[in-house]
Amino acid sequence: MNSERLALDGGSPYRATWLPFHRPCIEEDEIAEVVDTLRGGWLTTGPRTRRFENEFAEFIGAKYAVAVNSATAAMHLALDAIGLTPEDEVIVPAYTFTATAEVVMYFGAKPVIVDVEPDTMTIDPAAVEAAITRRTKAIMPVDLAGVPCDYEPLLEHARRNDLVVIADSAHAMPTKYKDQMIGTVADITAFSFYVTKPLATGEGGMLVTDNQEWAERAQVMSLHGMSRDAWKRHTSEGSWSYEVVAPGFKYNLTDVAAALGLRQLTKQDRFLAERQAIVERYHASFREIPEVEVPSVPNYGTSSWHLYLLKLNLDRLTVDRAEVIKALNAENIGTSVHFIPLHLHPSYRERYGFTPESFPVAYQEYRRVISLPIFPGMTQDDIDDVVGAVRKVVSHYRR
Secondary structure, eight states: OOGGGSOSSSSOOSSSSOBOSOOOOOOHHHHHHHHHHHHHTOOSSSHHHHHHHHHHHHHHTOSEEEEESOHHHHHHHHHHHTTOOTTOEEEEESSSOTHHHHHHHTTTOEEEEEOBOTTTOOBOHHHHHHHOOTTEEEEOOBOGGGOOOOHHHHHHHHHHHTOEEEEEOTTOTTOEETTEETTSSSSEEEEEOBTTSSSOOBSOEEEEESOHHHHHHHHHHTBTTBOTTGGGGGSTTOOSOOOBOSOOOBOBOOHHHHHHHHHHHTTHHHHHHHHHHHHHHHHHHHTTOTTEEOOOOOTTBOOOOSOEEEEEOGGGBSSOHHHHHHHHHHTTBOOBOOOOOGGGSHHHHHHHTOOGGGSHHHHHHHTTEEEEOOOTTOOHHHHHHHHHHHHHHHHHHBO
């Protein structure tokens, strides 16, 4: 890293080596589980995937879990299960990753984008109510950074208007809303097991619901629309014969990925405790700095602390967020930005005629957010280096 990009003292970076924004926590038991899977000769969807589904559902407290290859796949299957059509609309927040809205467009349906609340940057229930029309089929809130949205008013809107609530909970493992585990609050919930997520299988996801009909539809559609348990045709329990009951997708999770998931699932409490300890150190340090704001968790829930979203008070700094990120990179601290709001992307801006101010809260909060490193395995020195680098950069650019 070139420290000359940050002309502070002309010296070396605050940290001698690069600290990545995220590093997956893969331990010896995960490796052993994967090796055992490889030696067992079953690489694709099989018995470990089914075991992972069962244990995940038990952990969450839901009746059904369908393992797939991404949260995007889980959301797509959820919309298929409820029968979304091109005439329908689905309400989504502006502040989210593109997957939340793009799965709606897979059906030729319209994602109706609404603004978010400034503190949590989760979907604004009042904006949702105002956006409901006779064409609305579902509401798709996002539990951003692991913080749950306020589900109670969303569920009230849904029940009054005969809508389905499908939660994009890619970040929310494990998170609670009013003492309920996320995965048991919405009608259908999608989790992500991407490499940076609290439970990581590299690529992967899970659809969770208490509705048997939706779960069975998702299970079938996740593997080419083949009749349930078609994977067993290659075992002594199965038959070569199968039926395709609908034109489905190739969304199945492999047993190799499920092997990682099974071990990661047993560590969720420890991983969360480690992230919470990092949060406490960050909070204690950053609350003393008037140029930044620490993330908050509303009193109606808990956070998985998948992300630590530090907000810059730009009116107290002489530079914008991009320059702060460059400076932190020069100090060997990896960062990221979650997320670029939907309406700022050409795909949505040009299709629907949005401007940055179409969703002013999402736009203003996006301009000042930085995701700092937070992952199990960070050492005390790592945490101190992040704090020290932030202090150094903020001090340099302070008004």
